[in-house]
Amino acid sequence: MRLGIDLGGSKIELVALDDCGRVLLRRRRATPAGSYRGTVAAIGELVAAAERELGQQGSVGVGIPGAESAVDGTVKNANSTWLIGNALRDDLQTLLQREVRLANDANCFALSEATDGAAEGAETVFGVILGTGVGGGIVVRRQVLAGANRIAGEWGHNPLPLPEEESLPPPPCYCGRRGCIETWLSGPALAADHLRHGGEALTAPQIASRANGGDSVCDATLQRYERRLAKALAMVVNILDPDAVVLGGGLSNIDRLYCSVPKLWRRHIFSDSVHTRLLRNRHGDSSGVRGAAWLWNAA
Template sequence: MLRIGIDLGGSKIELVALEASGRVLLRRRRPTPQGDYQATLRAIGEMVAAAESDLGRKASVGIGIPGAESLGDGRIKNANSTCLIGQTLRLDLEALLQREVRLANDANCFALSEAVDGAGQGAEVVFGVILGTGVGGGVVVHRRVLAGANRIAGEWGHNPLPLPDEEGLPPAPCYCGRSGCVETWLSGPGLSSDHWRHGGQSLSAEEIANSAEASDAACAAALGRYERRLAKALAQVVNVLDPDVVVLGGGLSNIARLYDTVPRLWAAHVFSDTIRTRLLRNVHGDSSGVRGAAWLWNEE
């Protein structure tokens, strides 16, 4: 079965065509039309048509988006590509492409990609984590996305950080309207803000990590606080979901020391005398989202 996956991002649309083994047959990218929903639909239609023409076969189509479908009316909500909000994207694409289209949140697509043929391959339960400009998560059970009754399975980024009193700081407001969400502590901007509050220096998350490796005391302390918070937040996931594997993605997943430090720290908060959950770096990197969109048509 030929599978096409599309990652519909705010700045680019990426398409990949996978054969049944997961081998990439074709990859294409083009800029996302800014603020123009109809042009976005046309761009996707043109990309699918060109890919199928080049490969000489019709394909299934799965799409990852930075948002979700409303259970109430099927319209897109919570999308940072604001022209998608309120639109019946899946139905419109099905009419355009003349076939069923499967749609999922981009964090779910990341988790699915890593569960099928990435870091979590062979695991029964995989929790995929995006640590970047925001914080997202997705759950995959037996190689299938767990969407949940409210289609919010994996949305740990908008839970409050556990044990906030020990942080000694007032919780930051989150764009969702709440305060103290995991995202406000563990996103890249969250790490930068924490470093600023403690040291008065404005650095990106990457700069903080690099300076910590170079023995900068203030940056090392900031990264230590980040690791402690990440361990507490993931321990709550382990206690509820008990996954075989937690896979990290996003820019902060490139911080190598997380994979040693965080499992040592989460032991204090996991309700078990033995912890077999593994914390792993992603295999497919920036390609995980688009590969996962293709794997939404996963027959096994």
């Protein structure tokens, strides 16, 4: 039995999978936001309750909104800031009395979709989260690629390729830089871009819905978004050359992306043909927690 835990800023979700990926149990509870000790305790309580109910012990994988430092193993780059600087893996292993595997939540998403999701069977998969933030994860032969600095797949904090945007002031990012891909391609970024170009204050789903209904201003906003997404993903294809790119997060529900972006990225990809597939996720919001469980998909 594999236990997967998705540690989010507002909720902690646990899923138990059997060896075939069937869900045995699913539970969630609110995250004790701001309390590191409370967060560790909550994870421990979820695991204990699941194992009591199922009558067996499982392996434990945890998806976190950040990464582990290669220097001392503490959490870094987490938007759940109370995790930063703490040795989460060590503390969970002490509490649960077993080995625990941790990975960035975008890596977990990519692993889920590469294992038994939209990109099942693909050798190299790049998983993308397009939501409140923008993240990425890399899976090669069903194994997460963490990298020497534990930041493989941190696509959202590279600058957006120019030149179309060079006349615009680059938006500030929470990471301290300006012009990060996240500041152009997240849900809030799409809404802000719409406002900058004379649109109303709308959410990303509202913009997409109105564009589908023939609203020309919303359609122009989505065209800018598609062009920027195509350029940003082309950069990944040029470096990683994946078999598949799988989109997740709220913006992955915009149907037109899967047709328009592959047409647009061709001019930016350094190849006479492009075989990389752009795919919609199969497991939706469950991909992160399933991927955490699949951190134990190999010895």
